[in-house]
Amino acid sequence: MTVVDDTTLEVRQLSKWFGSVVALSDLTFDIGPGVTALLGPNGAGKSTLFRVLCGLANPTQGTVRIFGEDPRANPALTRRIGIAPQQDQLFEHYTIVDFVGLAARLHHLSDPTASALRAIEIVDLDPGDSRPLSAYSKGMRQRVKLAQAIVNDPDLLVLDEPLEGLDPRQRLGAIELFRSLGDAGKTVIVSSHVLDEVERFGSRILVINQGRLAAEGPFSAIRDLMDDRPRHLRVGTDRPPTLAAGLLISGVVTSARVNDGWIEVETGDAPAFRRSVAAIARNCEVRLTEVRALDDDLESVFAYLLGPR
Amino acid sequence: MSDRDSDVIAADARARIFEPGYRTYRGVRLGVAHSVWTLARHTAERILGLKRPARYKVLPFAAILIAYLPAIAFIGIVALIPNGLQRLPNLIPGPGRYYGFITAAIVLFAALAAPEALCPDKRSHFLGLYLSSPLNRSTYLLAKAIAVIGVLLLVTLGPPLLLVVGLALQNDGPRSFGAFMETLGQILAAGLSLSLMFGALSLAIPSLTDRRGIASAGSLLLILGSTAITNVIAFGVHGPRNVLALSLGRLPFELALRIFGLNGLSTRFRGGLGSPNGSPLSTVVVVAASVGVTLVAAAVTWWRVVGTEVTR
């Protein structure tokens, strides 16, 4: 388990099953301030995990502690938690101000209306919209959920697929919001399938697969740990076949393929490759223009963690 | 040449490669009747909770059990204390009076069965899928009616049949073969009439909504509410006694009694129609009202299903 300073959320040997179906199996991790992304394929157990973390469901085994307390045993803890659940349903007859204002009132905020208006403006919706929520689009409903989750300025924010249904501009806005909340010391947990945007959160990831924790930590660190897989790199040069032959002869690569003026190589020892590629290029009397990793992204990490090994 | 050969894209003496994409079905098609029967069977299974988790079986089987329990009890009594029955000749009811013990079970079963048959198709938008098959709205409704009426026979036909057969095995039923066959015919007619009436009534409300709970409550309110209102009018206000023919919770049972040559007054039958002036309603009125109510309810159902707009 990775060490996290200022732990907000502590999970120890958490398991949850429904009859004979195991939804979560022996999860142990800590989450602290900042943005943590929860990744996993459909049916991995992300939503179940969120429900257990917020106290909406009982763990079958194990413990969950938020700020050191059991969320099921202490309803007052909900003052510090905000959740945007995955399901689409809202109080359909309410206007946005009514709905977010309701959340503010139930949180006993001193000025519920002002807090609601502020939250609505943060998510870029119109507080003066008098339409019922039933008339809202999917993306707008997502932002309504986000508004009611942040209205009480929670210390822990749990967001289940918050980017779903948002257009690209709205996604950028939401990501920026999550990052700013994380930078402000809040603990933000976000689940998402949109890997390239999760990369922009720039923080820790938890990868869950079939109810089990597959990996945790910054994704680049996870990637560095995956030393049992060869790395794929692209090498740019003015004479690809010559350099490819030189690399193969030197033994620093296990395969090399010339493709459209580039060489794509596979190596089991990336650091050794990087140390020696310049020298090999000089010996082959070729000009080296670029060396770039092809699998140093979240998608590759994700595919590796979830695929067959 | 088999019906799959047209999907072959490469073949020689040793091997064949088939089209990997969609292949149309070219086999025998069994026709509309088979479609109707298939849908009816599937609907009946759904109503009874068969091939579904156990919790879906609880309510229907509880209602069925309640309908059979008195028959089992009476058969047990006859088996255990045959001589005592001579001192209590009216203890064991005949099949006609038996319905008085299970009116609640029959009404409840009807109120639960029909919504289960119609509402999920509308709510899940499956109706469109059915209508894209050889079924049209009329044959779809026919299948649903067959399912509901068939399932209702479990509680309208089965229990009195069990009672008569059980008593007959104890040498306490109809005395002659002719009498026995006559009783069987009466049970069949009564059971069928009850199923038809309650089937029609209980299908009418679900045709108006796609929520099962609301449909069940609505059916129950229609059946029980009409009984309460007509009772108040006939017995409380001393209005026209023929208004009792609109007592939808009692009318079907009164018709069943008339099939056995009885009436609600003569048997002091809890489920049948009473009368404020001591003389029973005429059989013509009872039959006419029964037929009329059934036809009106069926017409409402047919009109709603035929008029339903299927958007997806």
Add this chain to the structure above:
Amino acid sequence: MTATAVPSTARTLWSVLVRSIVTRVRVVGLGLLGAGAIALGVAVHLSNAANRPDAAWSLVDSYGLSLLIPVVALMFASAALGDLAEDGTLVYLWLRPVPRYQLALAAVAASVTVVVPVALIPLLVGAAISGGGFRLIGATAAGGMLATVAYSAVFCGLGLRVRRALAWGLAYLLIWEQAVARVSHGAARVSLFISTRSVAAYLARRSPPHNAVAWTTGLILPLVVAFAAVVVTTRSLNRGEIS
């Protein structure tokens, strides 16, 4: 939470739940039933004066307390928390710093708030129009209010705990209350149906229903059942899984 926050929170919850259960279909459909009580009251009023007391009592007992109030309470109360649990919006009330008992009480209060104008008041109007007298009106109010509160509490809990609450509620009303309790004296002692009708019959100086219980039992049992139901609902909110 401050002392002033408590009634404010309860009022907020009550308001949300009332808004949730009052749908056009429910109000119109069940309102017709309530209107039926008024129509019957008019019919009784126009009938022979000698029959009026019996007819008026029949309206209250056979129609109002036996059918109208239990079914209307079932429809609204089972939806108070049940609808929210079914569509996943209960989380927006549950994941708040609100004591669970307030949520349970608010649900019962919301149901009572709606059942009274939809069912009880039309029944009182029908009883008044029927000419049954002030005693009958008082008896109807007492029996009706007892039934409204008790059934609302029971069916609120039922709606939260089971999926097909309407079906189970109908089965309970039809089988237990209307069939078993009528024939079994033991069952009648724990039947809300018999209790509320016994109280109304006592206050109206009418013949008690079959298997009637003492009016004191009839008064206490619904209140005890309502309290127990709220406790169970609170416990379910505390310990159950919220979708």
